[in-house]
Amino acid sequence: MSWSDKRRHWQQKLLQLDWYLWLGLVFLFAVLLGLIAAGRQLHSVLNDADKLPIEAVAIKGERLYTSDREIQQALQSLMQRSFFSADVTQVQQTLEALPWVYSASVRREWPAKLKVYLQEQQxxxxxxxxxxxxxxxxxxxxxxxxxxxxxxxxxxxxxxxxxxxxxxxxxxxxxxxxxxxxxxxxxxxxxxxxxxxxxxxxxxxxxxxxxxxxxxxxxxxxxxxxxxxxxxxxxxxxxxxxxxxxxxxxxxxx
Missing domain, CATH: 3.40.50.11690 (Cell division protein FtsQ/DivIB)
Structure with a gap:
């Protein structure tokens, strides 16, 4: 094979590689766009209280001085958030701010419930x-x-x-x-x-x-x-x- 033939052969190889590279980049870009779109959609769903609302709050622990009504009023604004966007730390702090509550622990329970354990002041x-x-x-x-x-x-x-x-x-x-x-x-x-x-x-x-x-x-x-x-x-x-x-x-x- 002459030198000119070898050069043409390598040019064809490089051209073919360029196409593979561009096709790969386009494919990667499309995948990234899809992931971004899916992430945004998932974020929207997780933070949409209408799609994933908190349906119930289960309260455990002996209570003598703290009524259900007090708890409901304290958590009213926080319950407007979705199951995943609700800040359990903020829920805990809000409950512990009630006069007769000594401590509170809060955790999520799938699919739409918050479980709360209250310890009252003694x-x-x-x-x-x-x-x-x-x-x-x-x-x-x-x-x-x-x-x-x-x-x-x-x-x-x-x-x-x-x-x-x-x-x-x-x-x-x-x-x-x-x-x-x-x-x-x-x-x-x-x-x-x-x-x-x-x-x-x-x-x-x-x-x-x-x-x-x-x-x-x-x-x-x-x-x-x-x-x-x-x-x-x-x-x-x-x-x-x-x-x-x-x-x-x-x-x-x-």
């Missing part, structure tokens, strides 16, 4: 008059439902809720086994403790040695109870001994 005491303290010692705000009137009254700085609760539980246990009921306990901004018994006696405990000082009151109470006057306050801030304030008004009314 109030253990009134806090500062208009708030609540939960079993974790955390302060929360919520309207007062019926049935919680007999909870103890605790008070103090909001960041000391856990310490106030722990101290209350210790003192309440000590007093109860000795025949007393602790109705309220407060911690002042200067960290001084004041305890009110259900019989109306106020114990001034000071800043330290709460248990020892309450025990001192318990030991002395049988002697104090024999007096003709009613006890109003007992100041236990001394290293030894105590000071008693008598309820003269109550004595006069007898």
């Amino acid at each position: 109030p253990i005491a009134h806090w500062n008059g208009d708030a609540w303290l939960n079993v974790q010692g955390e302060v929360f705000q919520a309207a007062a439902p019926p049935g919680l009137e007999k909870l103890p009254l605790l008070a103090g700085p909001d960041d000391m809720g856990s310490e106030v609760l722990t101290t209350y539980q210790l003192l309440e246990s000590l007093l109860k086994i000795n025949g007393f009921e602790l109705a309220s306990l407060s911690l002042s901004p200067r960290h001084a403790w004041h305890a009110m018994l259900d019989n109306g006696i106020l114990l001034d405990l000071g800043r330290e040695d709460n248990m020892a000082r309450v025990q001192r009151f318990i030991d002395v109470y049988p002697i104090l109870a024999k007096q003709s006057k009613a006890i109003a306050t007992v100041d236990l801030r001394y290293d030894t001994g105590l000071a008693v304030g008598w309820d003269d008004a109550q004595q006069e009314s007898r």
Whole structure:
């Protein structure tokens, strides 16, 4: 084969390769366009609440204070989204913003349901008059439902809720086994403790040695109870001994 024949042969090969290359590029471009179109269509379907609406929200967990209506109102705008576009994190945060909800977990369940597990606040005491303290010692705000009137009254700085609760539980246990009921306990901004018994006696405990000082009151109470006057306050801030304030008004009314 002459040189000119070889050159023509290779030119034909290159021309053929060029056609293959262009055909391949055209095919690849068509595939890409198809994928883009399909992706847009899928995105439209997944985000179209009319095509994939959320049909139900299943709520689990014991609820005493949070009604179905409150949950429905809280989630009303979020339920306008499709099953896939609904933000479960936002649903969770919205539910946890309800006053009596402590925590919420949310997950999707195919084909059109959200499953929600709620854990409500467990109030253990009134806090500062208009708030609540939960079993974790955390302060929360919520309207007062019926049935919680007999909870103890605790008070103090909001960041000391856990310490106030722990101290209350210790003192309440000590007093109860000795025949007393602790109705309220407060911690002042200067960290001084004041305890009110259900019989109306106020114990001034000071800043330290709460248990020892309450025990001192318990030991002395049988002697104090024999007096003709009613006890109003007992100041236990001394290293030894105590000071008693008598309820003269109550004595006069007898």
